Amino acid sequence: MTINTKYVGKAPNRVEGPAKVTGTAKYSAEFEVPNLAYGVVVSSTIAKGRIKSIGADKVLALPGVLQVFSHENVPRQAWFDRAWKDDIAPGGSPFRPLHDDEVKFSQQPVALVVAETFELARYAAGILEVEYKEEKHETDIEQKRDEGHAPGKGKSGYKPPKSRGNANKALDEAEHRIREEYIHGTQHHNPMELYASTVHYHPDGKLTIYDKTQGVYNCQQYVAKVFGLSKDDARVINLYNGGAFGSGLRPQYELFLSVMAALELKRSVRVTLTRQQMFSIGHRPHTLQTLEMGTNPDGTLAALKHYCLHETSRFEEYTENVVNWSGMLYQCDNVHLSNQVAALDVYTPQDMRAPGAATGSFALEVAMDEMAYAAGLDPLDFRIRNYAETDQSENLPFSSKRLRDCYHLGAEKFCWSKRPMAPRSMREGNRLIGWGVAGGVWDAQMNKASAKATITADGYLTVESAAGENGTGTYTIMTQIAAETLGLPLEAVTFRLGDTNMPEAPVQGGSWTAATVGTAVQKACQALGEKLLKLAQKMDDSPLKGASLDDVEFVNGQLRLRTAPEQSVVLRDVLQTSGEREIAADSTAIPNLINMAKYSMHSHNVVFAEVMVDEDLGTVHVSRVLNVCAAGRILNQKTARSQVLGSVVWGISMALMEETVPDHRFGRYMNHNYAEYHIPVNADIHNIEVLFVEEEDPYVNPLGVKGIGELGLLGVAAAITNAVYHATGKRVRRLPIYLDKLL
Structure with missing residues (x-):
């Protein structure tokens, strides 16, 4: 019997699939350990101020309540900031749970109630009385337009944008020009699995920690430094993750609280956040962007200016690479890029699928559509006309790039040639039909x-x-x-x-x-x-x-x-x-440092979208999406396609539904639940097609592979936005596109 052992590039089923569908796959809150107590977090009800008092005595009098931890009795931990920094911490002073009486953001953890049962801990946390002295807060970045500053250290992986040429002069001399502002609000990761840590306290004092995380070594390093443990004393395990999308890159505060309680009580402890508390652990930042473009008479880009301002916390300077992609995706000799941040009374933003690129590519690709119309050119032809053969930002050749093939293959499959240029020129009954296109670029890292x-x-x-x-x-x-x-x-x-x-x-x-x-x-x-x-x-x-x-x-x-x-x-x-x-x-x-210095390594994609807009009601249905990716060698056709499918669904969500709505009077997110934080359901998702243009790339890594999970999100929201314009003639520059913006 001959066994086929050529697996790479094929589409075998997930090897862990049976464990997941039968329920034998265990997640972090599902491990049964001996002598387990339960902790429930108490969150602040104000955005800024001081804690005046915590009424722990009433709660501690309840039979079965073991302890109420707060700043009043938190055990001593590491003193210096560097001990609290994880692998991806931005510059500044990391948040220390229960460190002192200061409240820095709404829903900050101010106490942990630990009890013999989860139900008792939840009840006790609910009746714990916390008195505050409230101070004036600032949470609205749209009131801080003139107060942004260039980031200092930013965050791990942040690259200050590089400008080139003379964009102002080229804009003055351009044949056609546009200048517009593009905005999207705060978004939260909202994975299905809640953040949880189950800490098994062994008789010898060692810990086995089952934590929801995207990096067990990162969590082990954090725990060891903060609590003064050796790495042998703290084993961290995460076998399955019910979604994370970047929210698990950093240790979240339930890890600190569960380990602290286990060490103090000398017994096993589990802490699980509620869905509402999931809105207090990081987010994609509210971002304001301004783009200016100008073209030469032949339709090539003469100049491009891209400015971004997004929020960060008061205590850390998180910064995303928002504008950098605009200097790389298209050929243009005169580019000015500026990235700024504004400190607010919010928790530190955090990487969220395609951080920076999802934000920046939305604005860039809608602006490219607007520029194409201003120049009288088909939006796809305009992109091809400005195709970048090299990475002008780094002055390097691409290790591989088949984006042009993506354009042509996608246009053929989508029948783009049948698209009339004029808005409001396609309809079925009372439904206006529009076609849009957009693309993206993402780092190929190792x-x-x-x-x-x-x-x-x-x-x-x-x-x-x-x-x-x-x-x-x-x-x-x-x-x-x-x-x-x-x-x-x-x-x-x-x-x-x-x-x-x-x-x-x-x-x-x-x-x-x-x-x-x-x-x-x-x-x-x-x-x-x-x-x-x-x-x-x-x-x-x-x-x-x-x-x-x-x-x-x-x-x-x-x-x-x-x-x-x-x-x-x-x-x-x-x-x-x-x-x-x-x-x-x-x-x-x-990684091969020589190749990294000689080549620009990226994956690319193009997205075509069709929308149907009810002319009377303004409702938008995304009826068709085609995502064509050039991402090196594809290891598994099935899992790769699934990654891009999920990204497209998220892009539909980003375009039409997803927004965390703050009430700035309270500095608080008001829709911090699954009922009001809108995400797509099955009825919202229709025909999605994913195609791969494989690339031979001997430089990027020995396997020749590039990442696709983040790439698949890029271009989706912009393609839908551009399709809405083509359908209705109304240009929307603030996401999400609610129906009232089209009525």
């Missing part, structure tokens, strides 16, 4: 990661790395890479992740996991293959004597010569003959 591969005498392979799995398909693609590298069936390979007892991997974010951990897995399996070859060459009458690793291949559970496949040995026989019960190898993968 970081340092390690992996370990172990094969046993029965021929089964286990590979492990402390990566995360947010539902993106990490379990599956790593299994595919390992199986193909060592020529084994998928059923003979197990990939394990999410545990600080495993080789280190970075947080799962930035769409770098496939490239980063995938390369480490491949290298570990190759190192194991080299050990297997040496053992095979020691076998009596070995057909592989004298062969190098380049001379052999792993196929169908065998190790054989490439030039003479009949000269082979079975992997199980190699181990059994050697007498070894198992053989292991580990490896660390690092």
Whole structure:
């Protein structure tokens, strides 16, 4: 029987799928540990001020209540700011839960009630009386337009934008010009799984922490530094993640509170946030953008100016790369980019799927549509006319770029040539029909990661790395890479992740996991293959004597010569003959710094959208979306398509529904629940098609892969916005597009 071991690029089912659909996959609040107590967080009701008193005595008198933790009795922790910083912390002083009596933002945790049962803890938290001295707050960035400042340190990964040429002079001389402001409000991640930490307190004082996170090592480092523990004393595990979208890149405050309570009470503790409290752990910032563009008589861009102002907290200077993409996506010699922040009485914003790019590309791509109409050009033709062959911001060639192929393939599939230019020129009965186009660009990143591969005498392979799995398909693609590298069936390979007892991997974010951990897995399996070859060459009458690793291949559970496949040995026989019960190898993968200096590495996409707008009611239905991505080598067609499908759904949400609404009188988000924070349901989603234009890229990483999870979101909201204009003739520049904006 021949086993097909060519898995990379195919579409096998998720290897963890059965565990998820049968309920055997455990999430962070589902681990049963002995002697478990329950903590419930009490959140502030003001946006700024001081805590005058906390009425703990009444609550502590309830039988079964173990403790009320607040700033009045919080145990001593690390003093310096650097101890509280995680891997992706922005500049400034990180938030310290229960540190003192100061309230810095609405819904700040001000107390933790711990009890024998969850129900009792919830009741006790509900009756805890907290008295405040309220101070004047500022939460409205639209009142701070003139108070922005250029960020200092920004955040990890922030790159100050680079300008070039003389944009003002070129604008003055341009044939056609536009200048508009584009706004979208605050958005929150809202993954289905609530943030939770279950801390197992062992008799020897060591902790096993099951935390909802995108980076177990990041959380372990945070806990160790804050509480003065050795890493051996705090093991962090996250096997499955019910969505995160960037909200789990940083340790959230339930981790601190649960560990603090477990150490103080010397027993296991679980803390789970409520849906309302999920709105207090970070968000995509409210952002104001201004774009100016001008064209030459031939329709090429003469100048581009992009200014952004977004909010940050008073205590950290979070900054997104909002405007940088405008200097890269299109050919233009005169570009001025400016990124500013304004400090408000809100919690620090946080990375949210395609941070900065989702925001910046919306404004850029709607402005490109407006500029095309001002110049009398088809919006797709205008983009192709201004195609960037090189990255002008960095003055580097792209490692690979097939965006032009995406344009042509998408236009053909969508039948773009049949689109009339004039708005309000397509309809069915009382429904106005519009077609829009937009695109995006996202970093193709790789970081340092390690992996370990172990094969046993029965021929089964286990590979492990402390990566995360947010539902993106990490379990599956790593299994595919390992199986193909060592020529084994998928059923003979197990990939394990999410545990600080495993080789280190970075947080799962930035769409770098496939490239980063995938390369480490491949290298570990190759190192194991080299050990297997040496053992095979020691076998009596070995057909592989004298062969190098380049001379052999792993196929169908065998190790054989490439030039003479009949000269082979079975992997199980190699181990059994050697007498070894198992053989292991580990490896660390690092990015190629030379290639990173020589090439601009990015993935690209283009989105075509069709909308139907009820002429009388103003309701918008997105009837068709086509997303065409150029993202290097696609490892799994099914999981990759699912990633982009999810991103398109989010883009529809971003365009038409999603907004966290503040009441600035109280400095508080008013729709902090699933009932009023609107997201799409099945009835909102219609025909979505995803296509990939694969790229051969020998420079980006050994696997030739690029991230797609963030990329798939780019262009969707802008394409829908542009389609709404084409349907109605009304240009909307503030998201989301509610029906009242079209009536």
